Amino acid sequence: MKSVDSIKNRKMRFWLKKVLWRHIVGIIVASFALFPLVWMISAAFDVTGQISTQQLIPVHKGLDNFHQLFSNTEKPFGIWSKNSLVIAISAAGMQVIIGALAAYSLSRHRFRGRKLTLSTILIVQMFPQLLAATTLFLIINTFGKSFSILGLGHQLPLILIFGGSALGINTWMLKSFFDTLPTEIDEAAKIDGAGHFEIFRKIIVPLATPIFVVTFLLSFIAIINEYLITSVILGLDGNNMTVAVGLQQFIYGQYGKNWGPFTAGALLATIPVMALFIFLQKHLVSGLVSGATKG
Amino acid sequence: MNIKAVSKGSKYVISFGVILLLLLMGTKLFQDKAWFLAIFFYLSAALIFYTYSISKNTPGKYLLPGVLLLTLFHIYPAFYSGAVAFTNDSNGHQLSKEQAIAAIVQDSKVPIDSQEPIKYQVLLENDSDKLFVIFKYDSQDYWLSDGNTVKSLMIDSKNISMDGTIKEIDGFAVLNTEQAQGQVSVLQNLVINLESGISLQPQDLESLEVSQPAFVYNLAKDELVNTLSGEIYTPNDNGQMVSKSGEALYPGWKANVGWRNFSSIITDKEIRRPLLAVLIWTFANAFLLVLFSFLMGLVLALIFNFPALRSKRFYRTIFIIPMAIPSVLSILVWSGLFTAETGVIDRLFNISTPWLTHPWWARLAVLIVELWSTFPYMFLITTGAIQAIPGEILEAAEIDGASALKSFTQIKLPLVVRTVAPLLVASIAMALNNFGAIYLLTGGGPTFSNSNGNAGATDILISYTYKLAFNAQEGNNYGLASALSILNFLMVGIISIYGLRKMKTMEGIN
Incomplete structure (x- = not known):
C-alpha cells in the first residue's frame, strides 16, 4: 500500500517538476499562435463591426457580417472567391504538370547540361519574382496592346506567370521524390518495350500521386496568398480582384475600416485552407522537414 | 499499335497547333512593334518544332515547356529590369521621341487672328447617320470631313445657292442650323487636322475657327521653334525639349540615361x-x-x-x-x-x-x-x-x-x-x-x-x-x-x- 502511494507521489512530483511548466509554456505560446485567429472569429460574429468595442466573446452575436459580405455588389466576395479558385487551381495545376515533366527528366535521364539546369533553376528561383513586378507590369501591358485577353486586368496572364514558376522549388521537391522510386521498375518496363513517356505516365505518375497532392497544395496556398503581382496585374477593379486583394478593400476603403465583413470573409477563406493544412499536416510537415534537414 | 498511331497523330496536331498559334501571335506583336516579345514567340515556335519533330534528344522534350515559361516570366523580366534601369522611364517619359514631339506640336495650337472664320454646314450620311461637315477652304473646292478623314468634293453648281450654301448632296442629308443644334455634343469635340498642320474647329454652329501650332519641328536641326516667341528648344539628355533659359516642354520621351539612376x-x-x-x-x-x-x-x-x-x-x-x-x-x-x-x-x-x-x-x-x-x-x-x-x-x-x-x-x-x-x-x-x-x-x-x-x-x-x-x-x-x-x-x-x-x-x- 505504501509503495503504491510513493510511486504515485513520485509520479506526481515528476509531473509537477518536468511536465507542468511545459504545459504552461505550451498554453502561452498557443495563445500567441491563436491570438489573431480567435479575434478574427469573434469579430466575424460581432454585429457591431466596431474594432473599438470588440470583446473576446461578442456582446451582440449574429450573422450580419456574413449577410453584408454577400450582399455587397461593389465588393462581390463570391466573384473574388471564384477568381481566386480559378487562378490558384489552374496555375497550381500547371506548376505540377510542367514541374513533373521536368523533374522526371532530371531524375531519370543523364544528359549534358543537367547539373547546369538544376543549379540554374535553383538560383533563378532565389531571385524572388516580385522584384520583377515592375517589369512584369510593363510586359503584360505590352501584351495587352496586341491581345486584350493577355493584358492587364485579365486572369490568363496571371495564371501563365504563376504557372510559369513551375521550374523551381517544386521541381526540386518532385525530383527528390522521383529519385526515391527504384529505377529497376523503369528498366523492367523498358525491356517490355515501353517508351520514355509511357514509363512516365504508367509507372512514375501513379507512384508519385501523394507528392503531386502535396506540391499542388503548397502551390495553391502560395498563389491564394500572393498579393503584389496579383494586384499589379489584375488592378483594383471590383470584379477582377482575388479574395486576398479584395478583402483588403473593406479596411482600406474610403468610408473607414469595415472590420465586420472583412473578418467574416477572412474566416471563410481561412477555414478551407486551414482544414486542408491540418488534414494533410503529416505530409506537409515531413515534406518541409525532410527537405530542410537533408544534406 | 493502333493506339500508338492515334496518340502520335494527336501529338502532331497539338504541337502544330501550338506552333501556329505562337507564329500568329509573334506576327501580331511584330506589327505592334513589340520586337523582343515577337522574337521570343518566333524562337519558341522554332524550338518547339525542332524539339518535338526533329530532335532525338529526349530530356529536351520534358524540359522545354518549363524553360520557355521560365525565360519569359523570370529571366526576361530580370534583363528587362536591367534595361529599364538605364532609362528615365517614368510618368511624362513614356512616349518615343517622335510621339512626344508630335504631342507637343499638337498641343500648341493657337487661333490665327488674321484668318477669317470659315463657314461650314453639317451633314448626316444617309446610310450610317454619321456626322460630316462640309466647308470651303483655300481654293474653290469643297472639303468633306468627319474629323478623321478629309477629302475634297466636287459639287454641282445647281445645288449651290447664291450665298454659297449647299442645298443638297447625294447620299447626305443637309442639316439647317436648328437641326445642327441637336448635334452640338459631336461638334464640340470635332477637330479637323489639315495636312498643312492647320486645324479647324467649330466655334459656333456656322463657322470654323482656324488655328495652327505655335511650335514647328525642324528635323534637320532637331529643334522645336516657337513661331510666336521665336524661342528655340533643343533636346537635353533627359528626354526633354528645353529652351536656353531652361524652360522644359511636356511630355518628354523615354531616353537612355546611362548609369544616372544608379549614380543618383x-x-x-x-x-x-x-x-x-x-x-x-x-x-x-x-x-x-x-x-x-x-x-x-x-x-x-x-x-x-x-x-x-x-x-x-x-x-x-x-x-x-x-x-x-x-x-x-x-x-x-x-x-x-x-x-x-x-x-x-x-x-x-x-x-x-x-x-x-x-x-x-x-x-x-x-x-x-x-x-x-x-x-x-x-x-x-x-x-x-x-x-x-x-x-x-x-x-x-x-x-x-x-x-x-x-x-x-x-x-x-x-x-x-x-x-x-x-x-x-x-x-x-x-x-x-x-x-x-x-x-x-x-x-x-x-x-x-x-x-x-x-x-x-x-x-x-x-x-x-x-x-x-x-x-x-x-x-x-x-x-x-x-x-x-x-x-x-x-x-x-x-x-x-x-x-x-x-x-x-x-x-x-x-
Whole structure:
C-alpha cells in the first residue's frame, strides 16, 4: 500500500517538476499562435463591426457580417472567391504538370547540361519574382496592346506567370521524390518495350500521386496568398480582384475600416485552407522537414 | 499499335497547333512593334518544332515547356529590369521621341487672328447617320470631313445657292442650323487636322475657327521653334525639349540615361537619405527576425521534444496554425489588433501605445507579426534537427558525466546550428523581401518627414521600390525603381548563393 502511494507521489512530483511548466509554456505560446485567429472569429460574429468595442466573446452575436459580405455588389466576395479558385487551381495545376515533366527528366535521364539546369533553376528561383513586378507590369501591358485577353486586368496572364514558376522549388521537391522510386521498375518496363513517356505516365505518375497532392497544395496556398503581382496585374477593379486583394478593400476603403465583413470573409477563406493544412499536416510537415534537414 | 498511331497523330496536331498559334501571335506583336516579345514567340515556335519533330534528344522534350515559361516570366523580366534601369522611364517619359514631339506640336495650337472664320454646314450620311461637315477652304473646292478623314468634293453648281450654301448632296442629308443644334455634343469635340498642320474647329454652329501650332519641328536641326516667341528648344539628355533659359516642354520621351539612376542613388540627397534608412532597416529587420525566430523555435523544440509530455502532438498542431492562415489575411487582422488605443492589444493590456504611428513601436509591431508567422517553421525544422541527432552521442555524453547544460551547449546546439544554418541563410534572404508583412501592416509608414513623401520607418527596399514604381506622389518612376530592383537582386542573390554553398546542395546534385 505504501509503495503504491510513493510511486504515485513520485509520479506526481515528476509531473509537477518536468511536465507542468511545459504545459504552461505550451498554453502561452498557443495563445500567441491563436491570438489573431480567435479575434478574427469573434469579430466575424460581432454585429457591431466596431474594432473599438470588440470583446473576446461578442456582446451582440449574429450573422450580419456574413449577410453584408454577400450582399455587397461593389465588393462581390463570391466573384473574388471564384477568381481566386480559378487562378490558384489552374496555375497550381500547371506548376505540377510542367514541374513533373521536368523533374522526371532530371531524375531519370543523364544528359549534358543537367547539373547546369538544376543549379540554374535553383538560383533563378532565389531571385524572388516580385522584384520583377515592375517589369512584369510593363510586359503584360505590352501584351495587352496586341491581345486584350493577355493584358492587364485579365486572369490568363496571371495564371501563365504563376504557372510559369513551375521550374523551381517544386521541381526540386518532385525530383527528390522521383529519385526515391527504384529505377529497376523503369528498366523492367523498358525491356517490355515501353517508351520514355509511357514509363512516365504508367509507372512514375501513379507512384508519385501523394507528392503531386502535396506540391499542388503548397502551390495553391502560395498563389491564394500572393498579393503584389496579383494586384499589379489584375488592378483594383471590383470584379477582377482575388479574395486576398479584395478583402483588403473593406479596411482600406474610403468610408473607414469595415472590420465586420472583412473578418467574416477572412474566416471563410481561412477555414478551407486551414482544414486542408491540418488534414494533410503529416505530409506537409515531413515534406518541409525532410527537405530542410537533408544534406 | 493502333493506339500508338492515334496518340502520335494527336501529338502532331497539338504541337502544330501550338506552333501556329505562337507564329500568329509573334506576327501580331511584330506589327505592334513589340520586337523582343515577337522574337521570343518566333524562337519558341522554332524550338518547339525542332524539339518535338526533329530532335532525338529526349530530356529536351520534358524540359522545354518549363524553360520557355521560365525565360519569359523570370529571366526576361530580370534583363528587362536591367534595361529599364538605364532609362528615365517614368510618368511624362513614356512616349518615343517622335510621339512626344508630335504631342507637343499638337498641343500648341493657337487661333490665327488674321484668318477669317470659315463657314461650314453639317451633314448626316444617309446610310450610317454619321456626322460630316462640309466647308470651303483655300481654293474653290469643297472639303468633306468627319474629323478623321478629309477629302475634297466636287459639287454641282445647281445645288449651290447664291450665298454659297449647299442645298443638297447625294447620299447626305443637309442639316439647317436648328437641326445642327441637336448635334452640338459631336461638334464640340470635332477637330479637323489639315495636312498643312492647320486645324479647324467649330466655334459656333456656322463657322470654323482656324488655328495652327505655335511650335514647328525642324528635323534637320532637331529643334522645336516657337513661331510666336521665336524661342528655340533643343533636346537635353533627359528626354526633354528645353529652351536656353531652361524652360522644359511636356511630355518628354523615354531616353537612355546611362548609369544616372544608379549614380543618383548616391549623389541625390533626396534619394540617398531615405534610401540609407530603408537599407539599414531592411537588414536589421531580416537579421533580428531570423535570430528571434530561430531562438524561439529552438527553445520550443527543446521544451516539447519531451517523451513524457503526452500532448506534444496537440501542441504542435496548434503551433503551426500561423502557417495555415493565408498570410495576407492574418497580417491585416494583426493591423487591426495593433490599432492604437481602440485596438485589441491596447485594451487587453490596458495600455496606450502608438503602434504603427511611432517609428520604433511600428518596427516592433512588424517584428512581432513576422515572428508570429515564422516561428512555426523554425520550430518544425529545429525539432527535425534535434530528433536527427544520434541517441548514442547524447548517451555517451551522459555516461561521461556531462551536465544537461553542457550536453546542450557542446553537442545539441552545434549540431542543430550546423544542420539548419543554410535554412537560416535562406530565411534571411526571404526576410529581406518580406513585402507582404511590411506593406500590409504599416504600409512602410510612419513616413519620414524629410523624405519626398515616400519612404517610411518600416519600409524595406522592396516595399520602397514598389511605392516608387506604382504609388509615388510625384508620379511613377520606373527607371529608378528598376535600378533599385537590380540592387535588391544582387543583395538577395549574393546571400542566396552563399547559403547554397553552405547547403552543399550544389555538390549533392546527382
